[in-house]
Amino acid sequence: MISSWRRRRAAHRAGKKLEGGLNLIIPANFRCPISLDLMKDPVTLSTGITYDRESIETWIESGNNTCPITKQVLTNLDPIPNQAIRKMIQDWCVQNRTRGVDRIPTPRTPLTSLEASEIVSKVMAVGEGCLETVEKIKDLVKESDRNRRRMVAQGGGIALSTAFEAFSETKASFRQNCAVMRELLSALTLMFPLDEKAKSHLCSSPSLNCIVWLLKNGDLLGKKNASLVLKEIVSTDEEKANALVETQGAIGALVNLIKESSCPTTTKASLMTIYYMVSSSISNQKVIARFVEVGIVPLLLEMLVDSDRSVCERALGVLDGICSYDEGREKAYGSALTVPVLVKKLLRVSDLATEFSVSILWKLSKSEKREDGGVIVEALQVGAFQKLLLMLQVGCGESTKEKVSELLKMLNLHRDRLGDCVDSGDFKDLKRPF
Template identity: 30%
Template sequence: MVRRDELHITVPNLFRCPISMDVMRSPVSLSTGVTYERSSIQHWLDSGHDTCPATMQILQSKDFVPNLNLRRLINLWAQSHGPMSPASSPILSDQQLRGLVQYIANENEKFNQNLFNSLAKMVDFAKASDENRRFLANFNGFVSAVVGVLNRQGVEIEVLELVMRLLDLISPQNGVVEQLHQLITKSNRNCLSSIQFLLERGSLRSKIESARVLGSIALDADSKRLMAEKEGLLSVLNHLLSSETDRSLHDAVFSCLVSLSVTRSIKSELVRFGLVQLITETLLNPDACAEKALKLLSKIATCAEGRSEISGEPKCVAAVAERLMKGSKEATEDGVAVLWSVCCMLGDKRAQECVRKRNGVAKILLVMQSGYCEGHFVRRMCGDLMKVLSVGLGMGLSYDTMTKHIMPC
C-alpha cells in the first residue's frame, strides 16, 4: 500500500515540482522553460503526452536538460534549514495547480506514486483553509478532473479515498454540489460504482465522506431514483447501519437515505431490509443520531408497508412517543407524523394504546399549545390524534385546528 508523504515545512514554490509538489532532488527543464522533478516528468512523457503539464504548450522536443543552478540553490537551502519538520499549509500556485489538474485528468492514470502524491497534496492544501477550498472549487477544470478519476475502471482504493476526501472537502463551496450532481448522475455514471465500492470496502472515514457526498448530490427526482435503483446500493447503506456503530457514519447514512426515499418502491425496499428495526434501536439509544432516524421513519411511514412494519414493532411506537417534545421542532413534527400514520391512518388499536401509556394525550396537547405545530397539516394530524387517543378516557375535548389552544369541556 502506498503511504502518503509527510507534509514538510513551507518551501519556495520554485523548489517544488509542479507535478508531485515535492521539493525537487533532480530538477530538469523542458523546452518550455518549466522545471520538473526528473522522475515525474519522465513518467508524464512516457505516458504518451507531448505537452508541458504546467503550460499545456505542445513540446517541440521531449528532451530535457538538468537545471544545475536550481539544483544548487535547493541544496544550499536544504543545508541551511537542516532537517525538515512538519509545517502548516502547502502552497499551490495557479501554474502548479494547472499542472496537477492536467496530470490527474490523464485517463491512463489509475494508480502510481505520482498520481497518489498529487491527490494527497491537493487534499492537504484543501484541509488547510476555507480560502484554499474556494481556490480549488473555482479553478477551471478542477472538479471535473477529480470526478474523472472516480469514473475510471480499476482505480485502486487508496486513490479513490483521496478523491472522495477532496470532493467532501470542497462540496460546501458555492456551485460544487451542482457540478457534482451533473458529473456523477448525468454524465459519468460509473462514479456511482466507485462510491458504492468505497461504502463497501473503504475506511470508516471514506465511508462517511462517500455517504455525505452521495446524499448531497441527490438534488432531483431523477437523480434520486438513479441512485436508489443502483444495484446493491441501498443494501450497502442499510448494512452500514447494522454492522457499524460510529455515530458520524450513521448520521451520514440516515441523511443519505432520507434524500433517496422519494418513491413507494424505494421505501418498501428499505422496509424489507429491516430498516424499521434499525431505526427503533437508534431511537432507544440516547447517544444515537435519533433526529435523522426519526426523519427517515416519517418517510417510511408514508407507504403501507412502512406503516404495517412500524405498528408491528411496539418498541418503535413507544420510542417515538417518548421522544415527542424532546428534540427540535422538526423532530417533533416528524414524530407526530409517524404516530398519526399508525394510530389514525392505519387505525392500529395496539399503537393507540401504546401511545396512551406513554402519556401521549398530554404530549399531543402540549405540542398543540407550544407552537410546535405551526403548519396546517401538522395541526390537523394533532387534532386527529386527539380524537383517537381520547376515546375511552372519559374526556371530552373540543379544539380548533386553526389555533394552538385546547379547551377542555
C-alpha cells in the same frame, strides 16, 4: 467624525498593554491599514501599499477591485509577499520578546491560481501519477482555507469527479483502482459543496457502482468518505436520489453502515442519504419494501431509544418516509417499541423531532385497521394525550397542528375507558413561550 473615530481606534490598537502596566507601541508601518493590527503575513498590491494578507484578501473576495487606501483599480488581484517588511516585523518581535511579544512564524506561500490550474490539469489527465497529484491536493487544501477556495475556483471539484468517473469506467477491477478512487473521494469531501457538473460525473452508473462498492468493501475512512459523497450527490436533486435507488446493492450497503455504527459521521450521512431516497417523489412501495426487507424499521427504533439530537432527527425523518407506505407501517405495527418511543420523543428532542413523531403517529393511527384501536390505545397508555394537548398550547406549525388535532379527537374516543398515564419528567426541559 469617521476620521476621528479611526484615529482613536488606531491609537488604541497601536499600544499593547503588558503585564508590567507599560504600553508597547507598534510601529505604524508594521500595522495593517485595514485591521490596524500587527501584520502576520504582509503582502503588497500592485499599487505599492502593504496590507496583512487575510485583511486584503477578505476585501478582494468581497467584490472590490480597488486599493483601499489609494482607491486605484488593481491591475493584478494576486498580492505579492513583502519579505522585507515580514523580516523587519519578526526582528522587532524578537527584540521585544521579554515584553510579552511572540515571534510571528514565517507564513507558507499560498497556492497561486496558476499553480492550482496546473494541478487540476494533471488530475484531469488521469495518468499514472494521478494518486500522487490527488494526495498533493489534499495536503494543499488542508493547509489553509485560502488554498481550498483557490482550488475550487480552478475547478478542482469537477476535475476530481471527472477523474473518479474515468477510473470507474476502466476495465480494471475495483480492487486495482481502489487506492486512487479512495483518495479521490477523500479529496472531494474537502471540496464541498460540489457544483452540479461535478455531481453529474459522480452520479453516472459506473461512478455510483464504485461508490457503493467502497461502501461495502472499503476501510473505515473509505466508507466514511463514500457516505459523505453520496449524501452530497443526492441532497439537492431527486433524479440523483432515484439513480442511487436503482444502483444495485446501494440500499443494503447504506443500512449495513448504520448497523455497524462505526463512526457517528458515517451514520448521520447514511441516514440523510436514505432520507432523500425515501422522500423522493418517485419513491414507490417497491423501494420502501426493499428497505423494510433489509431490516431498517427495527434498526431505526433501536437507534431512537438512545441517540443524540442529530441522529434522532434523521432517524425519525427516515421512519416518517418509510411509514408513508403500507409495508413500512405494517413493520412498525409489529414492534413494541414504536408507540412508546414516538411518544417519548414528543417535546423532548427538538421541534423537528416532534413534528416527525407527530407525523408518524398520525400515519399509523389513520391507517389502523384494528377495531380496538391498538395504536391509539397504546398511545393513551403512555401519555400521548397530555403531550399533544400541551403542543396546541405551546404552539406548532400549521400542518403539525392539524395532525395533532386529529390525533386528539381519536384519542378522546378511548379516553373515558382508559386511565391517562404520563411521566411528569417528560416536561422538565420544556421551555415556556412567555
